[in-house]
Amino acid sequence: MNDRAAWQEQADENADSRLIEITNPEFRTLTISGARTGVRLEKIFWQALDELSNDAGQKRTRFVSQIVEAANNLDINATGAIRSTTVDLLLREVERLRPLAQISSMVGLLQAGPAPAFALDQRKRLVQSNPEFLRYLRSVAGSPGAVADAAQLSMERPLDSLFKDLPAGQTTECGISIRSGNRERRTTARILMVPPAPAKVLVGYILS
Structure with a gap:
């Protein structure tokens, strides 16, 4: 067998x-x-x-x-x-x-958040971001013309590991690197796995 x-x-x-x-x-x-x-x-x-x-x-x-x-x-x-x-x-x-179980509804909530926030899927694609994230990105790039789609986000913890180990609805803090053009900034984000399980999208709230 x-x-x-x-x-x-x-x-x-x-x-x-x-x-x-x-x-x-x-x-x-x-x-x-x-x-x-x-x-x-x-x-x-x-x-x-x-x-x-x-x-x-x-x-x-x-x-x-x-x-x-x-x-x-x-x-x-x-x-x-x-x-x-x-x-x-x-x-x-x-x-x-x-x-509440609809991913689009949950991810849409980050638009109203006061902190820079983004959503990534399991393929590391940027699914959504809010206006505060765009302003944050432009400060990283030093350019008012920077766009979210051009940003490169890297997690200190492998994305596959986050999706595998962090239950839907739970949070953790993770170091991230945001690169735009030739400039990069390292910071910390609170990561939330969007329900329902198994999570297919995570939301990150930049803490600093």
Whole structure:
């Protein structure tokens, strides 16, 4: 068996183990309208309900009880109502967060930043920069006609290493060199890996 086949087999085994884990049914007893009621759900639903109730600032028991009470009033199956409500709330959260997961939206935020900022992709191409970066570049070049596309940015840490080791959404500081024409300046930038994972673009904010 070659390495790729072995890796795929391991991935399949991990997926099977995860599926068994999340579909394992668990029983909980709740007090609803003064009466004790048993609810049986897959483990993954209880985990999701923990997160949703925490976000709502409620105890899980109270959160689930509200769903069951509403289902009883509408003559809807309580377990089905819990599952459906859980999925509905999670889908709403996905929709709310979707714009933040768009690289173009995240990179676009650097335009409003007060510090010189730039965005690089994995091929070391300059994807975006803000007006402050252009002014910084012109000070490096000593020329009011310098343009961002002509700048050469070099990281003290290999770019491949940054993309590999720094998780999306995390930051680190890294020395950089900016060259424009025959002039060069060394400085430090705070590097942010743009979500979602795996990051395909990093944003750098020049610190000095």
